[in-house]
Amino acid sequence: xxxxxxxxxxxxxxxxxxxAVNLAAGLAEMGKFVLLVDMDPQGNASSGLGxxxxxxxxGVYEALAKQRRLHDVIYNTAHEGLRLLPSTPNLAxxxxxxVDVERREFQLADLLAEAGHAYxxxxxxxxxxxxxxxxxxxxxxxxxxxxxxxxYYALEGLGQLLETINLIREHIKPEINVLGAVITxxxxxxxxxxxxxxxxxxxxxxxxxxxxxxxxxxLAEAPSFGKSIFHYEPRxxxxxxxxxxxxxxxxxxx
Numbered sequence: 001x002x003x004x005x006x007x008x009x010x011x012x013x014x015x016x017x018x019x020a021v022n023l024a025a026g027l028a029e030m031g032k033f034v035l036l037v038d039m040d041p042q043g044n045a046s047s048g049l050g051x052x053x054x055x056x057x058x059g060v061y062e063a064l065a066k067q068r069r070l071h072d073v074i075y076n077t078a079h080e081g082l083r084l085l086p087s088t089p090n091l092a093x094x095x096x097x098x099v100d101v102e103r104r105e106f107q108l109a110d111l112l113a114e115a116g117h118a119y120x121x122x123x124x125x126x127x128x129x130x131x132x133x134x135x136x137x138x139x140x141x142x143x144x145x146x147x148x149x150x151x152y153y154a155l156e157g158l159g160q161l162l163e164t165i166n167l168i169r170e171h172i173k174p175e176i177n178v179l180g181a182v183i184t185x186x187x188x189x190x191x192x193x194x195x196x197x198x199x200x201x202x203x204x205x206x207x208x209x210x211x212x213x214x215x216x217x218x219l220a221e222a223p224s225f226g227k228s229i230f231h232y233e234p235r236x237x238x239x240x241x242x243x244x245x246x247x248x249x250x251x252x253x254x
Contacts, residue, residue, distance in 0.1 A: 002035075002119040003253060004112065005179065006141035011157050012128040014149040015184030017044045018219055019245075020125035022238075023145070025049075025228035026246030028082035032120040035074065038087035039108070039137050041094075045125040046086035049077045050226030059086035061094055064107050070114050078231060083119075095131040104132060105172055109140035130164050138168050143179045145249075147213075150186040150196045158203055179252065180207025182245060185215040211244040 007020040017040065024036040037060060038045040043053055056075070062068040063085070075084045098104045112122060126137045138144065144165060148154050162178075169176055181204045183197060200208060213219075214237055222232035229238045 001116045002122050003143065004116075004122040004124065004141045005143045005145055005249070006124045006126055006137045007145050007147065008126040008134060008138065008161065009146055009148065009157075010128055010130050010134070010161055011149075011154070014154065015147045015213060015219075016128065017048060017125050018223070019145070019147045019182060019184060019213065019242075020123050021045050021048045021223070022219075022229050022242040023246055023249070024082055024121070024123040025079050025230050026242045027121050027123075027249070028079045029230055029243070030246055030250065032081060032250075033118070034082045035085060035115060035119045035122045036077075036082065037085045037108075037112070037122060037124045037137075039091070039133050040087055040125050040127045041089070041092040041133075042127075043087035043089075043091075044223065046084060047226065048223035049079075049082075049084055049228065051075055051077075051084060051086050053089060056086040056088055059088040059091070060108075060111075061088050061091040063111055064094065065090075065097075070111060074115075079228065091133070095133055098132045098136070105135050105139045108136040112140050130160070135164075135168065138165065138176065139172050141176060143177045145179045146181045147184045148181045148196075148200060150183050150215075152196070154196050155199055155203070162203070178204075178207060179249070180204050180209055182209045182211065182213060184213040186212045187215045209245060209248055211241055211248055213241045213245070214238065 028034045058073045063070045124137045126134045216238045218233040219238040
């Protein structure tokens with residue numbers, strides 16, 4: 001069965017989607033068969049891999065709503081071994097539509113159970129909120145990865161996110177595992193980045209990835225070209241950082 005990892009932080013602009021896309025691409029580059037699930041109604045993970053909303057047409061919402069079968073809305077990407085279950089505009093209404101659905105927290109888990117045998121890893125890019133789409137993403141997952149930006153307000157809301165994860169553990173899925181935090185947009189020239197890292201150890205004393213994602217222009221540019229960093233600047237420091245992160249995740253699974 002596949003390992004399912006939710007990439008989550010309800011604070012926007014922390015490198016969440018960049019991490020989801022490039023972790024998925026990095027694992028595929030290492031020979032793993034990977035599905036990236038775009039649960040964010042903004043659809044940035046989908047466009048970041050070159051699939052525009054016009055091209056997608058159908059995606060995770062249509063599969064959740066049982067309008068389409070799952071394998072009919074999974075798309076190939078430019079990476080061998082990496083497939084995409086895209087977001088479509090209809091996903092924005094799903095938080096409200098799911099409220100009255102029976103087993104509403106398990107809709108994504110039930111859907112992905114159909115694909116569990118087909119992939120080594122399923123990476124879920126969660127919305128930047130703690131609504132039902134995020135709860136579904138966490139409930140469907142075995143592991144949680146939290147990108148945290150190396151900046152002053154980065155830790156705001158982290159307590160709320162960890163509280164939500166603990167509630168899911170208590171009431172829905174006791175075995176869910178927090179892989180830990182990965183520091184993004186790190187600038188070693190600033191004292192602030194180091195201070196944030198120290199503060200983060202208080203939240204995750206044993207769960208901070210050694211791989212630190214640097215702040216680079218290339219990482220910021222790559223999505224506008226519909227490419228992962230591995231196809232946009234394969235020898236740059238952004239690609240090396242995500243390669244190390246993918247390697248660390250593989251090592252944790254051994």
